[in-house]
Amino acid sequence: MTLLHAWFDAFLRSRRAASLFRRRALPDAGAGRGAASAMPDDVSAGLLRLAHAPLAAALAGLDAHPDGLSADEARERLARLGPNEIDHEKPLPWWRHLWQCYRNPFNLLLSVLATVSWLTEDIKATVVIGTMVALSTLIRFVQEGRSNRAAERLKALVGNNARVLRRAPGTEVAELADTCVGAHLHSRRPAQQRSLPIRELVPGDHIVLSAGDMIPADCRVLGAKDLFVAQAAMTGESLPLEKFAEPDPQQAHLLDQPNLLFMGTNVVSGSATAVVLATGNRTCFGTIAQRSTASERAPTAFQAGVNSVSWLLIRFALVMVPFVLLVNGVTKGDWPEAFLFALSVAVGLTPEMLPMIVTSTLAKGAVLLSRRKVIVKRLDAIQNFGAMDVLCTDKTGTLTQDRIALERHTDVFGNDSQDVLAFAYLNSHFQTGLTNLLDRAVLEHVELQTELRLAQDYRKVDEIPFDFERRRMSVVVSEREDHHELICKGAVEEMLAVCSHVREDGRDLPLDAARLARVRQTTEELNEQGLRVVAVAMKETPADRQVYSKADEHALTLLGYVAFLDPPKESTAQALQALAAHGVEVKVFTGDNELVTARVCAQVGLPAETIVTGPQLERMDEAAVCAAALRHRVFARLTPLHKERLVRALRAHGKVVGFLGDGINDAPALRAADIGISVDSAVDIAKEAADIILLEKNLMVLEDGVIQGRRTFSNMLKYIRMTASSNFGNVFSVLVASAFLPFLPMLPLQLLVQNLLYDVSQIAIPFDNVDEELVRQPLKWNPADIGRFMVFFGPISSIFDLSCFALMWYVFDARTVADQSLFQSGWFVVGLLTQTLIVHMIRTPKVPFVQSIAAPPLLLMTGLIMAIGVLLPMSPLAGYFKLQALPAGYWPFLVAILFGYAVLTTLLKKVYIRRYGWQ
Structure with missing residues (x-):
């Protein structure tokens, strides 16, 4: 162990401002099933038994109800089993903290000197040196105690919640088949959905999951719709896995179970309901973490910097102290006195x-920083904050206002259309996945309050959730049980890829080359006005189907567009100038198209002569990506992996990179950056991946x-x-x-x-x-x-x-x-x-x-x-x-x-x- 590690032992052990899932690499993460082998047999066998058992038997084994627990039952289990936390994240007892504050090389050296002085009956020296040890230990104990308590208070401001289904006391239990229809919760169930801190979850709780959520405990899926989960933290596999409610008894490996979800992983797309099987130390994550406390994450730039300085002082002491001993021993002839003097010089050389x-x-x-609405989750991230010379940020809500207004609703050729607004409303109203600003803008539109009450005439049949590859989502509704309508909305290019017709003057006509050119011209004109354009399409399907998938998104009829105004914040231009004056270059990474991005950048004074797009990045090798990342400031039409690739390219060239993001698509880049920055309103996975949380999504706050x-x-x-x-x-x-x-x-x-x-x-x-x-x-x-x-x-x-x-x-x-x-x-x-x-x-x-x-x-x-x-x-x-x-x-x-x-x-x-x- 280096001297730095000894100095910082107590400090590093008390990094509880880092949250539960903070970028921790598990043992054998890259070895696929290595994590499973690191778990005790009883934990693995117990979870496998619950995964393979019929659902009714699994619930009975948990003493759980098909509709979830009541508040009283959950309270009793929480008191009996303890909170849903990992033990090593808890604060040290005061006596252990005091010991850690004493146990450093400097205090040990002084204690040796005090002992020698006492044995030689030099009481005065013993008292003075003992006082030094006591003061050094107590000052550090008090200061670190205050620091840790401050970190805990700050951490409490940004805790994550889970959506839990709690059964009302005395309510009759519904049929199991009704309860587990799916993640959309449109069946009649007595349970009520509540948002609770994840530490309050107990085995038997039913939770609701959607894109962007962290899995807060080990769970079994009750119902799922296109549920894809990223399990890289457990298995090292980069691609997300699809999860289902049905068990697969043929699978022997725990982490391969298609109906199990594990603490520390996250939902990439889709939605689900699940029952909690294990919490805290009884989860796979908890048992592995307990067995791998010796495995530390790589030192941060801060730790590496102090470490290098410490070794400089160590090398200096190793040369000078023996020389002092030799010179004094030879010249004075009193070697014991020379030895004590050399030890004193060693103490003087060490910055205790x-x-x-x-x-x-x-x-x-x-x-x-907290007074400036900036919450630090990990204390040593502050140094990276000050060292940051490149800030990569998304556009929406950062450069622009965190509120989007629905500005236009038009047919395919730009004429105002109430029908397009009605279909967009139905899509936003019935979707249950990741709610975004666009959906809110549609639902809050003033015209809808008086004219569009049609939702009560429709019944939801199914949903095809959004993901960042398709960049669209669909709902299937039934109008008066006559037929089904698949209503799809999404990014224009991705929508055109699945449309075969356009609706023109009430008729559905083929989307030929001429009409396609007119469509592109119309959307470009809207983009050039600074409007974000979302295409709306639909098709009718037979009324006898109940389950739909991504494969059904084809041969759609393009109805038109809903266009949104995303005005820049008044403070953005001033903030960009302030950051530039302080040596921080701002780069924009957005999934929006280049026309809208160029308009917004021009309004805030951010040079964007050349905008690099995601498809262009895909055609570049690593050297070209690095050159583009350094040379250009604005990047559009990016996927999550594009953002991560750009961040890594900047870091490879010695830049200290901060990334500001709040969506599930930002999580890979947040983890890749030197300092991840998110906001309190972000999705769970973004907040967990971040080092710093902004209580106000404002670049001026960031500059402070x-x-x-x-x-x-x-x-x-x-x-x-x-x-x-x-x-x-x-x-x-x-x-x-x-x-x-x-x-x-x-x-x-x-x-x-x-x-x-x-x-x-x-x-x-x-x-x-x-x-x-x-x-x-x-x-x-x-x-x-x-x-x-x-x-x-x-x-x-x-x-x-x-x-x-x-x-x-x-x-x-x-x-x-x-x-x-x-x-x-x-x-x-x-x-x-x-x-x-x-x-x-x-x-x-x-x-x-x-x-x-x-x-x-x-x-x-x-x-x-x-x-x-x-x-x-x-x-x-x-x-x-x-x-x-x-x-x-x-x-x-x-x-x-x-x-x-x-x-x-x-x-x-x-x-x-x-x-x-x-x-």
Whole structure:
């Protein structure tokens, strides 16, 4: 385990802001049935038994009713079985959290020093070092506890719900055949549909599923219509599988059962009702997760960045600490004292406050973002937020208003038509799949309220749900039981592919080349007006059929179109300009056609000279796709896989990519992006795949979040730079002094106290101000820059440390072992004050205290520590630390040293910025 992992052990274990299904890869996911073999035999056998049993027997085995549970029954089972959650997602008990906060290499090293001091009867050193351990542990415990509680509160704002069927108490049980007619719930059933948090589901509950839903527990299908489920999280298979209500006893593998649904998978298309078989740890997902806690996901950019910096400090310590031991042992001859001093130097080299500083900074950033209506599900995603330099977004509801108005309803050649509106209304009214803005616009149209009450004259027969390959959906209705009508609506090109006739002046005529050209011209004219066009078609079928499928969508008659106005938001143009000013390039990925997309982009000021379409991407190889992704800003007619492919192409070229989406078609791209961004109104799978949730779908909110992410990252970077450069300078000074002095330049106890005070002074860094210039461009981890920074600025402090050595040696005549206390006191004060002063010198590229002033908490904390450093040698406690009061002549020299240090650092900072820049 790396040192970083030890530092971050408690922090990573407490990433409970990540939701239940957060991008977790299961064991052997790519091995097809490997996941099933990872499950205990009793779990696998129990689910197989319920899958193969007759439905009535399966329900009896669950002590469930054909119409679902009553609220009282569900409440009793929830109390008995516990919530539908995975155990390892729960917060650590306080005592385990306290142990995790103590158990890091720095505290263990200090504990060894305290033990050695106690064994050698050095009670003073034991008390001081013990205090350091206690303070370090308690500060981290308190700060991480506050951070975790804040993360839990934020997570509660974006929890997912399931649609549950609850039976009214005392209601008679309906016939099983009636209950399981299908997912459309048009049979008469006593159960009522409720939306409940998924953690409240219990075995025996009946749930309703449609496209975009996460499967919240292990379930058996009761009824399904064109139900396709993505099981890649369980099996590694990229293609979705169709599920049915009927069992298949021939299938021996659990994950191959056609009537079982598993927690952690999601519905791609279709709809269903299902009964819950297992929840929480008793699900396949739960049992595998419990057996695979050692399997961690790949480090994020944030973790990899801190890891690389940590290894830089480790390598530095591995070289310097043995050298310090050797020099002091040889020159002083006291090897035990030299060993303790070397251990103290090791403590001084290690940024033991890093876990607390990072956790506090991230938590503060998350709370500030929540006030700006941005909810952070995973704390370390904030760094990626600040590093993002490309934002890919959909068009509808982001660039445009989150409300679509039905603007036109026309026949095939552009003339207003009430018949087309009536058929579109019937389609939207009876469909039960993924409700979208277009359906809402049709149903809320003012004309429908008074003129279209025809729904009561129709009975729904069947439904062919929407999917993103066909880009259309159909309902089959019966008018007065005379005949059936299949009514289909969808994207124009996909609709034309299944139409053979057009309705013109009440007659159905063949769709020949001439009429097809007129149809295309009409739809293009509507698109050029900025209208989104949806085609409507139908055909009559015999009244004796009850089940329909995608194969029936052929030989349709095109009736006309419903056209929608999707106006841009007033804030969009301003938001795009603000994001561009902060170094974030916005790219539009939409499934809409290129004409409408071009019109909207022109209205918001987004250049779209060339629009790349999905069919064009399919003809490109990977190199061409990468080139197109980098060169162009607008992409239209995209499928979910097109979006994912573009995101991966951008990342392959070193871009930090954010993706903003809210639909099931956005889920693959959300998972592929460095930072997935969704909205609270999104479908379940989009919210689960996202790292950040926007409570308001507005690019201005996003721009605020980007800036706050950069401020958070900048404050973390300050601590690492300060610590690395200051520690490097101190160790260099120690080496020089150890080689020439007849005594230690500072006692181990004094070095530890100085290090403790310096660390306490930096507790307020998370609350510091950040210069506006530092958040104008994306910020990324650059370990090479931190190493260069350390080597460049570290020796500056050594120059003034050597000046202090000369001062104490030549001016105050502290040259013998008897006078070492005076020498050590003088350097103790200089070292602490210069270390604290560097906080202000390095926190900004500007002139400190003049052009840029730290936040009041940081000013107060550093001022307090400097005062303690000055007063400690003159206080009653000085004897405990083997310090002594300094002569009056020392103080003017101290002011001169500090002034010279500030001036030289400021001058060299300008040299560094000109040569290397300042991130």
